[in-house]
Every structure is written in C-alpha cells, then in structure tokens.
Amino acid sequence: MIWIETLVQGLMLGGLYALFAAGLSLVFGIMRLVNLAHGDLIVAAAFVILLVVEMSGLNPFVSALIAAPVLFGFGYVLQRAVLNRVLGNDILPPLLVTFGLSVALQNGMLELFSADSRRLPAAGLESASLNLGVSTVGTLPLMTLASAVAAIFVLNRLLYATALGRAFRATSDDPVTASLMGINPRHVFAMATGLAMVVVTIAALYLGMRSNFDPSIGPARLIYAFQAVIVGGLGSLWGTLAGGAIIGVAQTLGAQINPEWQILAGHVAFLLVLLVRPRGLFPRARD
Amino acid sequence: MQAYVTTRTRASTIAGIAAIGLVALAVAAPAFVSRIVIQDLFFILTMLMLAQLWNLIAGYGGMVSVGQQAFVGIGAYAMFGGVLLWGWDPVPAIILGGLAALALSVPMAFFAFRLQGAYFAIGTWVVAEVTRLLVAQWRALGGGTGTSLPRQVTADIWGVDWVADLFGVREAAARDILAYWLALALCILTIAAIYWLLRSRTGLALASVRDNDEAARSVGVDPRRVKWLVFLAAGFATGLVGALVYMQTARISPDAAFSVTTWTAYVIFIVVIGGIGRLEGPVLGVLVFWGLQTAFASYGSWYLFALGIIAIVVMLFAPRGLWGLLADRTGLALFPVQRRLILPDKKA
Numbered sequence: 103m104i105w106i107e108t109l110v111q112g113l114m115l116g117g118l119y120a121l122f123a124a125g126l127s128l129v130f131g132i133m134r135l136v137n138l139a140h141g142d143l144i145v146a147a148a149f150v151i152l153l154v155v156e157m158s159g160l161n162p163f164v165s166a167l168i169a170a171p172v173l174f175g176f177g178y179v180l181q182r183a184v185l186n187r188v189l190g191n192d193i194l195p196p197l198l199v200t201f202g203l204s205v206a207l208q209n210g211m212l213e214l215f216s217a218d219s220r221r222l223p224a225a226g227l228e229s230a231s232l233n234l235g236v237s238t239v240g241t242l243p244l245m246t247l248a249s250a251v252a253a254i255f256v257l258n259r260l261l262y263a264t265a266l267g268r269a270f271r272a273t274s275d276d277p278v279t280a281s282l283m284g285i286n287p288r289h290v291f292a293m294a295t296g297l298a299m300v301v302v303t304i305a306a307l308y309l310g311m312r313s314n315f316d317p318s319i320g321p322a323r324l325i326y327a328f329q330a331v332i333v334g335g336l337g338s339l340w341g342t343l344a345g346g347a348i349i350g351v352a353q354t355l356g357a358q359i360n361p362e363w364q365i366l367a368g369h370v371a372f373l374l375v376l377l378v379r380p381r382g383l384f385p386r387a388r389d
Numbered sequence: 390m391q392a393y394v395t396t397r398t399r400a401s402t403i404a405g406i407a408a409i410g411l412v413a414l415a416v417a418a419p420a421f422v423s424r425i426v427i428q429d430l431f432f433i434l435t436m437l438m439l440a441q442l443w444n445l446i447a448g449y450g451g452m453v454s455v456g457q458q459a460f461v462g463i464g465a466y467a468m469f470g471g472v473l474l475w476g477w478d479p480v481p482a483i484i485l486g487g488l489a490a491l492a493l494s495v496p497m498a499f500f501a502f503r504l505q506g507a508y509f510a511i512g513t514w515v516v517a518e519v520t521r522l523l524v525a526q527w528r529a530l531g532g533g534t535g536t537s538l539p540r541q542v543t544a545d546i547w548g549v550d551w552v553a554d555l556f557g558v559r560e561a562a563a564r565d566i567l568a569y570w571l572a573l574a575l576c577i578l579t580i581a582a583i584y585w586l587l588r589s590r591t592g593l594a595l596a597s598v599r600d601n602d603e604a605a606r607s608v609g610v611d612p613r614r615v616k617w618l619v620f621l622a623a624g625f626a627t628g629l630v631g632a633l634v635y636m637q638t639a640r641i642s643p644d645a646a647f648s649v650t651t652w653t654a655y656v657i658f659i660v661v662i663g664g665i666g667r668l669e670g671p672v673l674g675v676l677v678f679w680g681l682q683t684a685f686a687s688y689g690s691w692y693l694f695a696l697g698i699i700a701i702v703v704m705l706f707a708p709r710g711l712w713g714l715l716a717d718r719t720g721l722a723l724f725p726v727q728r729r730l731i732l733p734d735k736k737a
Contacts, residue, residue, distance in 0.1 A: 136507035138455075187705055193506040194453055198661050199704045201455075205654055206697030209690035321649065325518065328511045366522045369515050373500065376512065380503045 103237075108358045109351060110237045116330075116350025117247030118312065120343045121305040122323050123330035124253050125298030131337040131386075132274045132294045133189055138200040141324030142207040143299065147173055147306035148315050149215055152222055162222045166307040170300050177299030181292040189291070204320065211317035222310035246308045250346070253301055254339045260297075261339070270294060274337075322365075329372040335382030344383060348375070392732045396588055396725045404723035415573055419556055419566040427562075427569050431637060433679050434572040438579050438630045439652065440659040440671035442623045445583050447657075448666035449592070450619045451599035453506075455653055456513030457627055459497065459520045460490040462647035464628030465635035466524050472542055474529060479538065480547045483571070483632040490628020491621060493520065498620045502613070514649065521647035535642025543639050568637035575633065579626055584668060586619075587726045595619060658700045664710025668724035673712045 126140045137143075150173060154165035184203075188195035230241040261267035269290050272280040277287040309315060309323070329349050334341030349368045356367020375383065419427055439457065446452045467489030471482035497516045504512045525533040543549075544560050546567065553563035586592050597605035598612040605612055631652075635641050645651070655678065663674020681699075685692040707714050715721060 130507070134507070136510065184701065184705065193510075194447065194665070195704055195708060197453055197455075197507070197510060198657060199701050201654055201657060202697040202700035202704065204697070205650065205658075206694050206701070209693040209697065212690040213694065325511070325515060329515070332508060332511065362526065366519065369519045369522070372515060373519070376504065376508075377500065380508075 104358070107237045108354050110234075110239060111243075112351030112354035113347055114239060114243035114247050114350070115354055116343075116347035117243070117250040118305070118308055118346075119326045119330045119349050120250040120346030121246065121253060121301070121308060122327035123334075123342045123346055124250070124257060124339065125301035125305070126327045127331045127334070127337075127339055127342040128257060128301070129294055129298045130331055131339075132270050133291050134193075135185060135189065135196050136193065136200065137185075138197060138324065139203040139207055139320075140200075140302070140327055141322065142204045142211075142317075142320030144302050144306050144309060144323050145315055145317060145320045146207055146211060147299070147303045148222065148310040149211060149220070151303070151306055151310060152220055155222060161225060162307055162311055166303055170303045173299040173303050174296040177302075178292045178296035181295035182288060185295065186288050186291055204324075208317050208320060215317060217316055217318070219314035219316045220310075221314050222307070224311040228311060242308070242312055246312070249304055249308065250343060253304055254343050257297075257301070258339050266290075266293065326368065329368065332382050333372060333375045335385035337386035338382075338384045341382065341384035341386070392730060394728050394730055396728055398722060398725050400721050401723055401725050412573075412577060416570070419552075419569065424558075424562045424565055427565050429679065429683075431565065431569045431572050433675055434569070434576045435630055435634050436656065436659060436678065437671055437675040438572075438576050439627060439656045440663070440675055441579055441583055441668070442627050442630075443653075443656050444660045444665060444668075444671050445586075446619055446623045448660065448670075449587065449595050449599060450616060452501075452616065452620060453510050454501075454513040455510045455649065456497065456501075456515075456517035457656065458647050458649050458652035459493060459513075459517035460624045460627035461631030461634070461652040462517075462524065462643065463493050463520055464490040464631030465641055465646045466527070466530060467628070468632035468635060469530055469536065469538070469641055472538060473536070478545070478547050479542065479636045480567075480571070483629055483636060486632025487625045487629040490631070491625040493628075494621050494624025497624070498617055502616065502620075517647060517649070521643050524647070525643040531642070533643060535640065535645070537641070538636075538639040546636075564639075565637065568633060571633055575626075575629060580668065582622075584724055584726075586622075587668070591615060591618065592726065655696075658696060660710075661700055662703050662710060664712030664716075666709070667712060667716070667722075668726075669716075669722070670710050670712045674710065677711065 122141075122144060126137060129135050129137055147169065150169045151162060151165050154160065154168050155162055158165065158168070160168075184199065185196065188199050224242065227242050228240070231238050232241055232244060261270060269280070269285050270293075272283065273285060273287045273290045280290075281287055326349060330345035331342050332345070333348055334343070334345030348371060352371035353364045353368040357364035359367075415430070418430065439461070443454070443457055446454055464486030468479065468482040468486040471477035471485040472479050477485065497513065500516060501509050501512045524530075530536050543564060546564060548567050549560060549563045552558075552566050553560055556563070556566065558566070587595075594605065594610040594615045597608070597610055598615055602612055631646065635646065659674035659678045660671050661674070662677055663672065664670030681692070681696065685695065703710060709717070
C-alpha cells in the first residue's frame with residue numbers, strides 16, 4: 103500500500119515539475135534556446151503574485167490572473183530586446199546571457215525581497231485532502247497535476263490547431279523560409295517566450311502555495327524542469343509531462359527509502375534515461 | 390633567407406620578457422606586501438587558473454560545461470580525505486585532489502560526450518549535483534555541514550615553518566604565503582601548458598574540431614581523442630586548484646566547494662568579460678572581476694546583480710570580450726597561436 107501511496111505522491115510532484123518544465127519545453131522546442139534563468143523566472147513570478155496579493159488582498163488565483171499579462175509582456179520584451187540577438191548556431195551566447203540573467207535575478211530579488219522564506223496564502227487549501235479509495239491525496243497537489251495536464255493540453259492545441267502554432271512550428275523548422283511566407287521570426291519567438299512566461303506564472307502560483315520560496319531556490323527548479331524536458335524528449339510537450347512524472351516518482355521513491363536521497367534519486371533516474379536514450383524517451387524534433 | 394612559419398610577434402616577445410620580470414616580482418612579493426595583498430593575489434591566481442581551464446574546454450574545445458564545480462569540490466574533498474583520514478600532509482594531498490578530479494572526469498566525459506550542446510551543459514551540471522549530494526553523505530568528512538583542518542595539521546604543513554622563519558611572520562600568514570607560491574607555480578604551469586598545447590598539433594586539431602567537426606574528421610583528426618584529452622586534463626588541473634583553495638581556507642562544506650555560482654558562473658563571467666577563445670581574455674577578465682569586487686563588494690547583492698548585467702551587455706555588444714575589442718583594433722596578441730608565413734622578401 104505504501105508503494106501505491108508513494109507512486110501517487112510522485113505523480114502529483116511530477117505534475118508540479120511538468121508545470122516548471124512546460125514553458126521551458128516550449129521555448130527550447132521552438133528556438134533551441136537554453137534558458138538558464140528559467141528557475142529564477144519562476145521564483146520572480148511567485149514574488150510578483152505575492153506582491154499583487156499583498157497590495158490588493160485578492161486570493162492567489164485571481165492575483166495570478168492579474169500577474170500573467172504583466173509577465174507575458176516581460177517575456178515578450180526580454181526575447182525581443184535581448185535573447186533574439188544571441189540566437190544562432192552557437193549555443194554559447196544564449197547560455198551565457200541567460201546565466202547572467204539568472205545571477206542578476208537572484209541577487210536583484212535578494213535585495214528587493216530579502217532572503218526570508220515567503221509563501222502565498224492558500225486559505226486552507228494546502229491542508230485539504232481528498233480520499234480517492236486507494237490513497238488519500240492533497241487537494242492542492244491534485245489541482246497542480248490537473249493544471250499541468252490542462253496547460254499541456256492547451257499548449258498542444260495551440261501548437262497544432264491555431265495559426266500562431268503553425269507559425270511557431272514553421273519558424274522552428276526554418277526561420278528564413280517562414281519569413282518568406284510573411285512571418286516575422288522575431289515576433290514569433292517573442293510570442294513564444296511571452297506564452298512561456300504565462301505558464302511560468304501558473305507554475306509559480308502552485309510553487310508558492312505548496313511550499314516556502316526564497317530568491318535562492320531558482321537553480322534547483324531549473325534542473326528539475328530541464329530533467330523533465332530532456333527525459334521527455336525535445337519538442338514533445340506530452341513527453342515533458344511524462345518526464346516530470348518520472349522525475350517526481352523517482353524522487354518520492356528515493357525519499358521513501360531514505361529522506362536524504364530524494365533529489366539524488368531524481369538525478370540518477372535522469373542520468374539512467376540519458377544513458378540509454380541520449381535524446382530522451384519521446385523525441386519529436388531533430389537537433 | 391628562407392621563408393618560415395612562426396607564431397611569434399614583436400608584442401609577444403616583449404610580453405614574454407615582461408612576464409619573466411613579473412614572475413620574479415610575484416615570487417618576491419611576500420617580502421614587501423601585506424597579508425591582505427597576498428590573499429588577494431591568491432584569489433586572482435586561482436580564479437585565473439579556473440578561467441583558463443574553462444576557456445580551454447569551452448572557448449577552444451567548444452564543450453560548454455556548467456559542471457566544473459564538481460572538479461573543484463571533489464579535488465578539495467579528496468585533499469581533506471587524504472589529510473584527515475589517511476594522515477597525509479596537505480601539500481602532497483593536493484595531488485590526490487587532482488587525481489580524484491581526474492577519476493571523476495572519466496565517467497563524466499563518458500556520459501556527457503554522448504550529449505550535444507545544451508544537453509551537454511545540463512548533463513555536466515547534473516553530474517556535479519550528484520557528486521555534491523554523494524559527498525554530503527560522507528559522514529567522516531562532516532556530511533552536509535562540512536569540516537575543518539585541525540590546527541595541529543595546518544601548523545605542520547611542509548614548508549610553513551621555513552616560510553615563517555624566512556619572513557618572520559606567524560603560522561597563519563606563512564600558510565597564506567605558501568599557498569600563494571603554490572598557486573603562482575601552478576598558474577604559470579597551467580598557462581604554459583595550455584599555450585604549449587594550443588601551439589602544438591593537438592591544439593590545431595582542437596580548434597578544428599570546435600569549428601567544424603566533420604571537416605576536422607576529413608583531414609584525419611579524431612575528435613573524440615582530442616576532446617577526451619582536453620576534458621581530462623582540465624578536470625585534473627581544476628581538481629588541483631580546488632584542493633589548493635581549500636588548503637588555504639582550511640574549512641570545507643559541500644555547498645561551498647560544489648557551488649555552481651562561485652566555481653562556474655563567476656569563472657564564466659571572467660572568461661566572457663575578458664574575451665573567450667584567447668589566452669589573454671581570462672587574464673584581463675580576472676583583473677576586471679577583482680577590481681569590480683574590491684570596489685563594489687560593500688554593495689552586497691547589488692554588486693552581483695550588476696555583474697550579471699555586465700556579462701549580458703558584454704555578450705550582446707562585445708561577444709569576444711574586452712580583449713577582443715582591443716585586439717580587433719590593434720591586432721595585439723600577447724600569446725599568439727596563429728601561424729603566420731614570413732617570406733624572405735618581406736624581411737628585406
């Protein structure tokens with residue numbers, strides 16, 4: 103029984119990791135951009151939501167709804183003004199620029215919000231639970247998983263059933279030819295990053311309600327997110343969900359054996375998958 | 390007179406002579422500068438070595454590793470292990486640190502070389518994290534909280550007595566001087582070795598692999614062999630630096646020794662700001678980094694915030710760094726690796 107319980111908890115945790123990873127997967131899949139500041143952007147979004155909550159007194163869900171367009175705008179400008187300039191065959195420039203952004207964000211947040219742990223007020227939601235028969239699960243983790251599935255479903259529909267999604271895929275395949283068809287790759291890339299920031303806002307909402315956060319926790323979230331993307335395979339959003347689930351289950355299994363092994367078990371699972379399948383489990387795109 | 394190929398320029402000859410003078414000055418420095426200056430110089434030399442080594446694998450080899458902190462950490466911990474568990478003297482234990490890092494770089498290379506580009510970067514980072522988490526389980530060396538070298542060990546390090554007598558300083562200051570001399574020797578050795586490597590056939594092969602893997606293969610270069618060689622050598626040397634740094638501080642914890650920010654992010658900033666893919670870059674970069682740190686460290690996090698922004702700005706507007714800007718305007722090269730053909734009539 104304890105193992106089923108562990109498995110279910112792991113899947114819930116995987117939902118959170120899939121949410122961390124979905125924005126990264128989108129950006130990485132469309133423009134091969136490795137955003138090393140992704141984790142810090144999640145933490146920054148959590149602080150933005152917290153600011154809205156504290157200033158307006160609204161609940162976190164409504165606050166996230168207010169924060170999302172702001173963060174979309176930030177993502178759009180970031181891509182248009184900074185990241186578009188370093189895209190190219192050489193992976194070094196984007197890597198270094200986002201590394202710089204990561205250090206700047208961490209330390210900027212440290213100055214603005216201090217190193218204190220903060221939390222989004224969830225009005226009792228964090229302690230509520232549901233009995234599913236085989237196991238009792240927390241309402242909040244279940245909502246996290248459901249939101250991850252919903253976010254990935256919506257992103258997938260957007261990619262494969264809208265004009266914007268067609269532009270995303272066309273630009274990803276060949277920006278030069280796409281621009282011959284009247285698409286502006288710089289605008290398309292900026293839309294993708296803006297969209298990724300909306301997903302980041304959702305991820306930040308659940309991160310902030312579920313546990314404490316402070317300016318230093320970004321890099322670890324980045325690693326979990328990247329592991330989910332890479333395990334799932336480049337360009338496959340459902341793969342990212344599966345990747346998140348694998349990392350989440352591995353972590354809870356590890357923690358079940360020895361609480362100190364939680365993170366280690368996730369890393370080991372990641373390394374094992376890469377050893378067997380260097381391109382992840384469900385790769386769609388070729389590098 | 391015959392035509393010949395050379396890498397030497399007049400600037401490099403002058404730089405070579407100046408370097409010899411500078412080294413002589415640096416060796417004698419403990420006689421006339423304060424302990425604070427020696428510690429600053431130690432910091433500059435160790436960061437310079439790390440920057441040169443990262444520059445070698447990323448700038449020349451095209452392998453963008455975000456996991457160099459694994460080698461610093463494992464090198465430092467192996468040195469502590471040698472001292473605390475097997476009773477070695479810290480100075481020879483530094484070699485143990487290098488060997489441990491070399492041993493770690495073999496599985497890391499085996500794993501990471503299967504990955505391309507961004508996957509390589511994240512893969513090396515995860516291997517470093519795994520190493521950190523495993524070392525944090527090593528109870529004999531303090532587990533997650535870390536440990537210190539006991540006083541009777543640090544007082545007894547080879548040569549400390551001699552240095553203390555020579556300069557008439559206390560044991561702690563003598564240890565700093567000893568560490569500084571070791572760093573100086575190791576730094577000269579590292580730069581000389583990298584310079585020699587880059588001017589050799591292997592260096593040419595390395596650059597060709599970075600620029601175009603397939604073209605390199607078509608002229609008979611074995612990319613795997615070259616990459617393995619460079620990655621392992623850099624791992625070994627990074628381990629030595631890690632061990633040396635923690636011999637000087639005499640206190641270690643997994644979070645500090647495996648810090649991605651200190652041992653990889655700052656090192657990358659130094660290389661990027663100075664100029665990636667050239668030996669002069671890290672030298673200039675480390676001086677800028679140290680200058681900024683000395684001038685603005687009292688501003689705390691704002692200083693690091695500014696450092697991140699500076700790295701972004703440099704990457705956007707001067708992607709080949711400050712030295713790149715200088716070299717593009719003047720053609721100056723203190724460590725030239727470019728082969729130039731000198732024709733007899735040009736000499737006349």
